[in-house]
Amino acid sequence: QMQLVQSGGGLVQSGGSLRLSCITSGLFTFEHYALSWFRQAPGREREQIACIGDSSNVNDDGTPYYVDSVKGRFIISRDNAENTLSLQMNGLKTGDPGVYWCTVAWDKGCPTDWVNNDYWGQGTHVTGSS
Numbered sequence: 001q002m003q004l005v006q007s008g009g010g011l012v013q014s015g016g017s018l019r020l021s022c023i024t025s026g027l028f029t030f031e032h033y034a035l036s037w038f039r040q041a042p043g044r045e046r047e048q049i050a051c052i053g054d055s056s057n058v059n060d061d062g063t064p065y066y067v068d069s070v071k072g073r074f075i076i077s078r079d080n081a082e083n084t085l086s087l088q089m090n091g092l093k094t095g096d097p098g099v100y101w102c103t104v105a106w107d108k109g110c111p112t113d114w115v116n117n118d119y120w121g122q123g124t125h126v127t128g129s130s
Contacts, residue, residue: 002026002119004102009124016092022085022102022121030083033104036112037076037087041098050076050087051110065110069095089126097128 008020020037027033034053040046051065064076075088085102101124103117 004104004119004121006100006102006121006124009100009126011127011129012089012092012097013129014092014094017088017090018092018126019089020087020100020102020124020126024083024085024104024119027083027104027119031080033106033118034108034110034112035076035078035085036103036105036110036117037085038101038103038114039096039098041095044098046114048111048114050074051112052076052078052085053110054107092126092128094128097126099123099125 003025005023006020008018010018012018024030032054034051036051037049038046039049047067049067049070053062066074073089073091077086089096102121104119105112105117108116
């Protein structure tokens with residue numbers, strides 16, 4: 001059974017850091033999946049904020065995709081040996097709190113649309129404090 005289990009959300013101060021993790025299980029050849037983080041901030045539409053492509057694709061140079069609002073602050077990474085995905089969030093801003101989901105998409109490049117992913121995590125809340 002395919003599962004994506006997220007952890008690491010919580011309360012964070014403006015300017016602070018937080019690391020989200022996504023542990024996957026049951027995926028056939030994890031390295032063939034593009035891995036993403038999506039976010040839905042209060043009152044806003046869900047958006048893909050980071051994506052790292054299929055690491056077995058010879059046409060993919062491995063450069064992650066980031067939405068402009070998180071470039072230079074967030075880092076997406078994958079561990080193919082542990083079948084995990086992470087998002088290091090630094091310099092958190094007012095617009096960053098929301099619900100975050102990890103997703104996986106078989107044999108896809110980045111970026112991806114929400115509906116074109118194959119599996120989704122349960123979502124985790126990132127809440128800002130003043």
